[in-house]
Amino acid sequence: MAARVSEESKIVQWRGRMSSGGAMVGRRWLVAALLALVVLPAARAYMVSGIPSCRRGPRSAPTRKCALWMAARQKQRRRQNVEGEFYVCEGCIDCGSCRWLAPETFSLLGTKSVVSRQPESEEDMTRAVQAMATCPTGSIRTETPLPLAKQVTQRGVMREIDPLRIPGVYQLGYHQFNSMGAAPFFITRTGGNVMVDVPRYSRLLAEALEALGGVDYLVLTNKNGAAQHDRWKAHFPDCVRVLHRHDMRDDTTDVEQILDGLGPWELEDAKDADLRILHTPGYTFGSLSIWHRSGSGHGVVFPGGNIKVNARSGTALAFSALTTGDLTPQVRSLRRLADPETCGDWVWLLPPRGPPKCYDSPELARKEINAAATSLEEDGRTLY
Secondary structure, three states: OHHHHHHHHHHHHHHHHHHHHHHHHHHHHHHHHHHHHHHHHHHHHHHHHHOOOOOOOOOHHHHHHHHHHHHHHHOOEOOOOOOOOEEEEOOOOOOOHHHHHOOOOEEEEOOEEEEOOOOOOHHHHHHHHHHHHHOOOOOEEEOOOOHHHHHHHHHOOOEEEEOOOEEEEEEOOOOOOOOOOOOOEEEOOOOOOEEEOOOOOOHHHHHHHHHOOOOOEEEOOOHHHOOOHHHHHHHOOOOEEEEEHHHOOHHHOOOOEEEOOOOOEOOOOOOOOOEEEEEOOOOOOOOEEEEEEOOOOOEEEEOHHHEEEOOOOOOEEEOOOOOOOOOHHHHHHHHHHOOHHHHOOOOEEOOOEOOOEEOOOHHHHHHHHHHHHHHHHHHOOOOO
């Protein structure tokens, strides 16, 4: 009888422990639910207020904070700049424009430009201000406003490349972010002035072009350099825009002259035309190149996005970092530019990326372009 009582008491004690344990488990679940519903959202809100989140979705406040934080980050002065008035921000995209416009002031450090030496002479200061106005991202700044900057901006940043050897050929400045800082050009000629690719729209630049006779043709060498073409068309309504069919987009369907095939084409029906357009696919499927014979007789080539010139070595190289698809069409296009029967003789190379380059003879020009084509064919794509 005593043994039976002890067994019943053990069962009661075991049931009590089970009930207390169940209560403990229930309390734990309650605490976890409170954490999930109250504490964690509060902690997340605290973290968002301190560190911006880039998550996309219905929560727009973190996205706005991310945008503000990124904008502030892009305007920060790079630590690698030398002390002084001019400096480069973190927003630099390494287009290289400043380094060949003002090589005495700007240089490459890492993957972005920096001010390696503050301008000393008036000429250096003018070049630095021109580079500041040309920068497609506005990443070149000064500690204090400069009166010279306003004067240079009012005069415009376009300049004639070489008035003696290639008169009437200009660099326009005002590079665009959409084209990754590619340089636009302008050609004055009796058959009609030609703008090669599109600069940022500027009233001062438009007035300077009006003084040179206006824009009769706007040749879009690739679809990446076509941004704001409609604004220039609105300012020069008689301008004829030229684009290859393979590079047409939704915003270029109203282009006046659409090219198809390999060319070459001439802008007007003249027996001895001084300007020729070639289809040179590679950088894009519809990339165009231009050959021009200047008033002095020197041949000039605008290779579009297929060629760049290294600002340090001065060597012409194939620009394949942004080439889409197979590299074979680009190799063939480079060889077309080196073919005198297709492209004609030329000694001046005006690439959208890098400084203009003048060769001693057409043979040397063809030799370097063929070497660039061979290097692209053998070594493949390069990042820069």
